[in-house]
Amino acid sequence: MRKLLGAAILAALFVPAAAQTGKPDAKDGEPVAETKEFLLDVSEARAKTGRVPNGYGQIGLTRDQKERIYGIQAAYAQRIKELEEELEGLKVEQIIQIKNVLNDNQKTQIENYEARTNSRRRTTTP
Numbered sequence: 713m714r715k716l717l718g719a720a721i722l723a724a725l726f727v728p729a730a731a732q733t734g735k736p737d738a739k740d741g742e743p744v745a746e747t748k749e750f751l752l753d754v755s756e757a758r759a760k761t762g763r764v765p766n767g768y769g770q771i772g773l774t775r776d777q778k779e780r781i782y783g784i785q786a787a788y789a790q791r792i793k794e795l796e797e798e799l800e801g802l803k804v805e806q807i808i809q810i811k812n813v814l815n816d817n818q819k820t821q822i823e824n825y826e827a828r829t830n831s832r833r834r835t836t837t838p
Contacts, residue, residue, distance in 0.1 A: 764773065764781050773781070811819060 762782070764778055768781070811822065814822065
């Protein structure tokens with residue numbers, strides 16, 4: 713679930729940037745849009761991530777390319793973290809509103825179910 717969420721967030725962040733190529737428009741020769749450059753302290757970025765996306769390590773990236781990727785990852789890391797936290801909060805709100813639909817007997821049954829499920833998870837998780 714987290715991987716899917718992360719992929720969706722990254723797609724939402726990078727698709728608009730990919731559409732802005734900065735190449736000249738065929739009509740007037742002016743650039744359409746410039747892509748945003750992220751200039752960060754690479755050592756700080758590398759310390760935070762230190763990994764390129766899956767498959768990128770097999771395509772012969774230069775050291776400069778890797779460091780630029782680390783910078784991009786660092787630039788987006790805080791925003792992604794904020795969005796993930798916001799999503800978790802929305803999930804909690806959703807559950808609360810769903811439980812508000814239930815009558816008292818149903819709420820008790822769900823609480824018992826959740827307690828049984830949580831106790832099983834605690835005994836099976838290392």
